[in-house]
Amino acid sequence: MNLHKLILTKNACYKAGKTITPKGIMVHSTGASNPWLKRYVGPDDGLLGKNQYNNHWNQDKPGGKQVCVHAFIGKLEDGTIATYQTLPWNHRGWHCSSGWKGSGNDTHISFEICEDNLTDKSYFHKVFNEAVDLCVYLCNLYGLNENSIICHSEGYKLGIASNHADVMHWFPRHGETMDSFRNAVKERLQAEEEREGKKYYRVQVGAYSIKANADAQLDKVKKLGFRDAVIRYD
Ligand SMILES: [Zn+2]
Structure with a gap:
């Protein structure tokens, strides 16, 4: 994982200053063909590149909306894939609004994968892999496992998120699903445990x-x- 940090301190969500106890992870994708991190993360730190429209999410209400997530995965200016942490992991994000069973905002760490035009297999597999790594990292940090990972559309079915299609409008185009994603996380977690020789009571x-x-x-x-x-x- 190529993890960087640029907290969106000017976003109203950050300023709201609420924290959560993370119980799960919600995977999102942006729904717009723009794989560049600088579209969402700024200002330029020398790696992201400059957002010429200055419409990244490090402002009070990006595009007039109350939105913010904990991380973005996409391309740096030089084309390499990176993850940017954009909120403290235990901050209450604004990523999936609310449902009748309560809101995923109160329980889930969230990240957005920057979409391209959804047809590039090579880009997809790189960001898929990076997202698996991020989830493994967060599982270790908060004692979670693959079963606590859902995508936005699964959150809707559970009644804790708004009605969005991500990421199931994208993953199946490249032979993946949320189940195969969770499996990949599980395999990496198990491989780590075996390496470390962990034993359990x-x-x-x-x-x-x-x-x-x-x-x-x-x-x-x-x-x-x-x-x-x-x-x-x-
Ligand atoms: Zn979403």
Whole structure:
């Protein structure tokens, strides 16, 4: 990952100064054909390049809108791919508005992948890879895993985000989905754990000879919020 930091301190969202306890990550893509980071991140730090219209998001309300995310992935002036952190990770972002179950803004770290015209495979695979790396980094930082990652359109289905199509209007064009994205994050997290030789103390909550009883217990445990609970038969 090629991670840089340029906090959008002039954005009203930053100035609102609210923090969250991150419970997940929401993946967005910009919905406009402009892969250059300087469109959104500024002023120029010598790597981004100059935004000649000065319409980046380091202003009170970019384009008159109350919007801000935690990071952008796209191209530097020299064409290489980078990630720019644009809000503190535990800041409350303005990225998905609200739904009846509450808003992803209160729970999710958000980032935008800068779209190009959606046909360039090479660009897609580079930013996809960078996004996987960013999620692995954030999972490690906040004790999250691949199951806590959703995209904007999945957030809508869960009732915590506005009705947008990203990123499922783009990923499938290049043979990927949010499931394959989550799998890629999972594989990298596991590879890291193996490298580090981590060992875990696992907690058992029951043992049953009848599967229906095990299923019922799993259901109960998941409802209590232990979403990663599993049944193991041996
Ligand atoms: Zn979005």
